[in-house]
Amino acid sequence: MSAKTDPTQLSSFLSYVTPSPTSPWGTYLSQVDRVIPYLGHLGKWAETLKRPKRALIVDVPIEMDDGSVRHFEGFRVQHNLSRGPGKGGVRYHPDVTLEEVMALSAWMTVKCAAVNLPYGGAKGGIRVDPKQLSQKELEKMTRRYTSEIGIIIGPQRDIPAPDVNTNGQIMAWMMDTYSQNTGATATGVVTGKPIHLGGSLGRVKATGRGVFVTGREAARRLGLALDGARVAVQGFGNVGGSAAELFAQAGAKIVAAQDHTGTIYNDKGLDLAELVPYVKQVGGVGGFKGAEAMDGESFWDVNADILIPAALEGVISAERAARIKARLVLEGANGPTVPAADDILRDRGVLVVPDVICNAGGVTVSYFEWVQDFSSFFWTEDEINVRLDKIMVDALRRIWDTADLHKITLRTATFAVACERILTAREERGLYP
Numbered sequence: 001m002s003a004k005t006d007p008t009q010l011s012s013f014l015s016y017v018t019p020s021p022t023s024p025w026g027t028y029l030s031q032v033d034r035v036i037p038y039l040g041h042l043g044k045w046a047e048t049l050k051r052p053k054r055a056l057i058v059d060v061p062i063e064m065d066d067g068s069v070r071h072f073e074g075f076r077v078q079h080n081l082s083r084g085p086g087k088g089g090v091r092y093h094p095d096v097t098l099e100e101v102m103a104l105s106a107w108m109t110v111k112c113a114a115v116n117l118p119y120g121g122a123k124g125g126i127r128v129d130p131k132q133l134s135q136k137e138l139e140k141m142t143r144r145y146t147s148e149i150g151i152i153i154g155p156q157r158d159i160p161a162p163d164v165n166t167n168g169q170i171m172a173w174m175m176d177t178y179s180q181n182t183g184a185t186a187t188g189v190v191t192g193k194p195i196h197l198g199g200s201l202g203r204v205k206a207t208g209r210g211v212f213v214t215g216r217e218a219a220r221r222l223g224l225a226l227d228g229a230r231v232a233v234q235g236f237g238n239v240g241g242s243a244a245e246l247f248a249q250a251g252a253k254i255v256a257a258q259d260h261t262g263t264i265y266n267d268k269g270l271d272l273a274e275l276v277p278y279v280k281q282v283g284g285v286g287g288f289k290g291a292e293a294m295d296g297e298s299f300w301d302v303n304a305d306i307l308i309p310a311a312l313e314g315v316i317s318a319e320r321a322a323r324i325k326a327r328l329v330l331e332g333a334n335g336p337t338v339p340a341a342d343d344i345l346r347d348r349g350v351l352v353v354p355d356v357i358c359n360a361g362g363v364t365v366s367y368f369e370w371v372q373d374f375s376s377f378f379w380t381e382d383e384i385n386v387r388l389d390k391i392m393v394d395a396l397r398r399i400w401d402t403a404d405l406h407k408i409t410l411r412t413a414t415f416a417v418a419c420e421r422i423l424t425a426r427e428e429r430g431l432y433p
Contacts, residue, residue, distance in 0.1 A: 022338045024103030024313050030339040035415035038406055042423040049109075049419060052102050053120075054078040058148035060126060062140040072141060076124040076149040078158055079105035082425040085156050086122030087112055087363060089163025089192075090145075090170070096125035100313070107334050108363070111356040113418035115395045117367045122158050124149065130165050142170050146177040153178065155188035155374075161366050162192040164312070168204075172197055188373040191366035200369035202384035203362075207332065208242025209385065210361020211308060213392045215243070215330045216250070218353050221400070222327060224305060227251030232304040232326070234258045235311030236285050239332045239359065241276060243308055248272050256294075256302045259311065262286025265294045265302065300324060309336035310359075316341045324350060331355035346409055354411035356418065357392075357399055364391055 019026035032049050039046060060072040075098055078086040088108040101123045109121025126145055130138055152158055162171055171190045175197065178189045187198035195201065202209075219226055229252040233240045236259045244254045253269030261284025264270070271290050278288055286293070300320045307324060309315055310332030316324070321341035329345065329352045331337065337345070337352065345352055365388055372378045379387075403413035 019099065022314065022317075022340075023099060024335050025099045025106075027314070027335055027338055028103045028106045031411065031415055032419070034412050035419055038408070038412070038416040039419060039423065042420060042427065045423040045426050046419075048080065048082075048423065048426050049106070052077050052079045052105060053081055054152065055098065055102065056149060056152060057098060058145065060141055060145045060148060062137060062144055064137055065134050072126050072128050072145075074124070074126045074145045074148060075101045076152060076158070076160075077101045077105040077122060078152065079121040079123075080109040080422060080426075081120035082422055082429060083113060083120055084118040085120065085154075086158035087117070087119035087161070087366065088121055088123035089161045090124040090126075090166050090174075091164035092126050092128050092130040092166055092170075093164050094127060094129045096127045101125050103313075104334055107356055109422060110415060110418040111360045111363060113421040114357050114399065114414050115360045115364055115391055116421065117363065119159075119363070119367065122160075123163075124160055125163070138170075139173055142173045143177045146174045147181060150178055150181055153189060155186055155370075159188065159366075159370060160190045161362070168192055168194045168199060171199075188370055191369040193369070198369070198373045200365055200372055200384060201379070201381040202388070203365045203369060204238055205242040206365035206384075206388060207239045207359050207362035208244075208310075209246060209388060210364065210392050211239065211243040211310070211330050211332045211358055212246035212250075213361070213389050214353050214358045214396050215247070215306065215308075215328065217393060217396050218328055218330070218351060219306070222351060224327060228253065229305040230255045230303065231306045231308065232256040232258075232299065232302045233308045233310060234299065234315065235309070235333060236275075236279055237310070239362075240308060240310030241279060243310065243330070243332060245272055245276065247306070252306070255304060256299060257285045257291075258296065258299045259284045259286070263294050263296045263299050264288050264291035266291040306330065308332050311336070314338055316345075318344055321345050321348075321350075326350065329353070331358045334359065342409070342411065352409065352411060353396075354414050357396055357410070357414045360395070361388055361392060364388055 055077045058074040060074045105121045105123035112119040171193045174190050179185045193199035231252050233244045256265045304326045306328045307326035308330045313335035316337040318340040321344040399413045
């Protein structure tokens, strides 16, 4: 290794070549390997799924409020563009790595194909704790990052969106920066924007709504009534919080909630009318007076019918999978279950609705936003929700039919349906030159 080689970047490269089986990229590769037997003649193209098309690492220098200059490392990965432009969020988190972004972009490829959207998969991120930055510093970092990745994004090339620790304001800065650099307002370069800048109604709660819709359909298949069902939710932001509200409206009891601020429990059900505004005010569930605090690890022992992991990847380990009491796991987060845990849950008869279909509501409404931006004609929230529900239900039924046909899990069935679409596009497009 030369004196000029960044050891962090070398580590990221090596993890791509020989990833840990429980790492995000290793988990994704294991999922691809499991689906190859169901791809028929398309299996010859399977290696396409194991290699990102393009990975960009960028330096993001900004002048801080105190006059010092700091450098942040940013990433944008385009995993596969066979079915259309890249689509995927941008996250700001101190643990962001190239390998994580690669895996997230690959799951986006599968997710978009699973619900039959005309997109490929992409993802981005900056290794930073945004809570340590002022609003002005956050804007500077966002704009510089957008300029650096501007060489590969665009309304017909790659469309970023909000993810962990990013929101509509950050998307507005990204849109404005790209527009300034190209000389024309380009609302379609990002989704998840504020409504008055071309955003879509229903976008903020879309991912959580998708979790609820797929969960409702899965519960029906299990003969599990939502009225009175006990639900535990990990992550209580836009995804987990929105899903919890919809399940509560259907008569379910949210008995436990966990996020980075703490874990709370109420056997009679949390009062969401009080909890939701509390979380918005203080930033998390920790300290909520309408529940008892509990040890974080005890969350996985809660007596619940439905478990919704809606935080970060890799939280359901093999050890935790053996303790989960729920009959139904709804993956609101990306990659929350490692492969070994998947096998344990399957053997225990726990139904897992995988991330690549369960949380696809967000990218589906992002697609609606993109379409609306091109036409400059916008739909009502009721129209958005009706269209979203139909796409999610139809996609899940196709996946369930595949699972029943081959006697495989919903995750493998989702990959089978999605990868068939991706690799058919790859085969029909051919190789150039």
